[in-house]
Amino acid sequence: MAVSVSFRDLFLAAWRETRRRPWRFAACSGGYAVAVATAVLLLSVLVFSQYIESGILSSTGTHFIVYAPACMDISSLTSEELALLASGTRPARCADKCKECTGCNKKPVDIVNEAFVARQIETKLLPFSVLDAARKEPGLYKGVSPYLLYRFRNPADGHRFTVGGFDPDDKTAVPPAVCSAADLVEGAFLHANDTGVAVVEQGYAVSHGLRVGSNVTIAGWPFIIIGIVAPGVRPAKADVYLTFADAEKVISRNLRSPLFQEMNVMLVEVAHASKQDAAIARMREIVQSGMISTFACAKPAAEVLGLGRGVIVSAALLLGFLAAAFGLKSQLASLRERRRELGILRSIGWPSAAIVRQLLLEAAFPGILGGLAGAVAAAAAIPFVSLEYWTGVPARVDFVVIPGVAALSVFLAVAGGLAAGLPVGWLAVRTPPAEQLRSI
C-alpha cells in the first residue's frame, strides 16, 4: 500500500493554505517580483555590456609584438671570436647573455647599415620554439605569428628601407600589428604561396615612384609590386612587405649565414583584453631577454567600458539572498501560525516527508508567481533603461531582456522559495505532534 500523499493532494493542500493568507502571499510574491525584476535588468545589462565590450575591444588592440634588443657589444669581440661567429659558433662568453638568440653569426654583412629591427631598435633573432611555447597557452593567446623585419640599404642610391615578411594566411595576429587586405589602397594583397611579389607601403611607394606592376629590387632580387597599402598606425610596419618565405630568402642573402626557422619579431594577439596583463607576463617568461611593445590601449578600454562584472553579479546575488530571506521570514511566520494544523496532519498519520513537501510547495508558489511577474516587469521596464548611462557606450542596438537570464532569475526565485521552505519543513517535523497540538 502506498504511503505517500499524491502530488495533486499536496498541491491542493498547499494552495488551500496559500489562499487562506492572500496578503502574505501577495507580499511574499511581490518581494520575489521586485528582486527578480531588478536582477533580470542588472544581469541583462551586464550581459549586454559584455557584448558591447568584446565587440569594441576586438578592434581596439589586444595585441603586442615581442622582440629582443640586439647585443650592443659586438664590437668588443676579438677577431678570433668574430671568426667563430662567421663559422656558426657562438663565443662562450656570449652564451649567458643570449639564451634565446640564435647567434651573432647571423649578423648582416653590412653591419653598419643593415639590421633586424623593431620599433627603430636593432634586434636579435628568436627561434621558432618560442612560438610553440606561446601556442601551448590558448587561454592567453588567440594567435601568434613569426615576423621578419629587416632594414636594407639600397646599394644603388644608399637609402635605407625596411622589409617585412609575414604569413599572409594569418588573419589573427598579423592584421592588427602589420597590415592586411583591408589596408589596400590599390592592387592585390599577398597570399601564402606567392613568391617574387611585394606589397608596398603607400608613403614609400609615393616617395620612390613605385606603382602596382612596377619592380622593387631587394638584395639584387626584383619583386613585382602587386599592391599598395596604407596600414595607418601599426607597431610592426615596414616599407615593403613580402611573404615570410621570400623575406627569409632575400634577407639571408645579406647575412653571414642564412636564416633557419628564425624570426626577429613575434606578433601576438591576446585571447581577451582582460588577459592582456597575464599574457604579457607569461611572454616575459617565455622570451626572457625580450621586449614587448604594445599600444596598451586594451586594458584601459576594458576598464572604462562596460560595467563592473563583480559588482553586478554581487548585487544580483544580494537581491536573491534578500528575497530568499524575506521568503524565509514569511514562511516561518506562517509556520508559527500553523503549528497546530501541522500537528493535526501528523496526528492523522501524515508522514514527515508529505508535510515537508507540502510546506516546500507553499514556499515555491510565491517564488514561481513572483519570479514570472518580475521577469515580465523587467521586460516591460527595459525600454526605459538608458544603456548609454549604464555602459558608457552609445549603443545603437536593440536591448531586450535576455531569455536565458530571465529563465535563470525565475529559476533562482523558485529555488530561493524552496530554500526558504526547507528549514521551515525541517522545523515542522522535528517537534513532537503533541507539542504542536497544544499550540493555540
Place this chain on the structure above:
Amino acid sequence: MTESAPMINVTGLKKSFRQGGRVIPVLKDVSLSLGAGETLVITGRSGVGKSTLLTLLGGLDLPDAGRISIAGVDIGALTQDSLAGLRRKTVGIIFQNFNLLPSWSAVENVEAVLMHGDLDLSERRIRAVKWLERLGIGDRLDNLPAELSVGQQQRVAVARTLVNEPMLILADEPTGDVDPETGAEILGHLRAAVRERGASLLVVTHGAYPIEAGERVVRLRDGVLEPVS
C-alpha cells in the same frame, strides 16, 4: 499485530511536565491492558491527565518511563514516521477539541486520512461522504469547520476517525460538546465499530458516560488508575 497480543498493553507509564521550573507529575504509574473487541472507559476529573494518557497511547508524545505496546508493537522503539504509519493504519483518535483543519472543508477533513492509501479520488470521496451522511451532516460537506456548529464539528471529527476503520479507537470526550441525542448517536457508531469489526475502544471522559454491559471502567486519580466499582 500478534495473534494473542492485546490491542493496548501499558506498564509503568510515567509522564510529567515542567512548568516554570517546577516538575508536575501527571501520570505516576499507569498500567492497563485492552483486548481486541473490548471497550475501556477512563474517567477522572479535569486535569488529571486523561488526555495526556490518550496522547501517549496515540504515539503523539513520549513518556518519561514505562512501556506502551499497541497491537503487539512497542511504540517506544518506533520512529516518528513509523508512529505516523501506526496512526494511519491502526489507531484513530477523536480529540476533545476535534482538531479539524480549518482551511479544509468537512469532506476534505475526512478525506485527509485516506490520502495515503491506494483509493482513487472518487472512491475516497464516496467513503468520506458516506460517513458524513451516516453521521447526519451530509448536507454540510463543503462547509469549513468555522461554518459548522460545535456538534457538527464533533461529527466530522468522528467521521474522520471511523472512515479509516481503525482497529483501535482512542476517544477523548467524544460526546462532551453535543446534546444527549447526538451523543448517543456518536456512541452508537463507536460501539458499532467494536461490535461489528472487533475494534478496541478506549474512551476518556470526565462526565457522565452511559456504560453498557461488558464495558470496563477505571478512574484516573493522582496519576494512577484505580478500579471503579
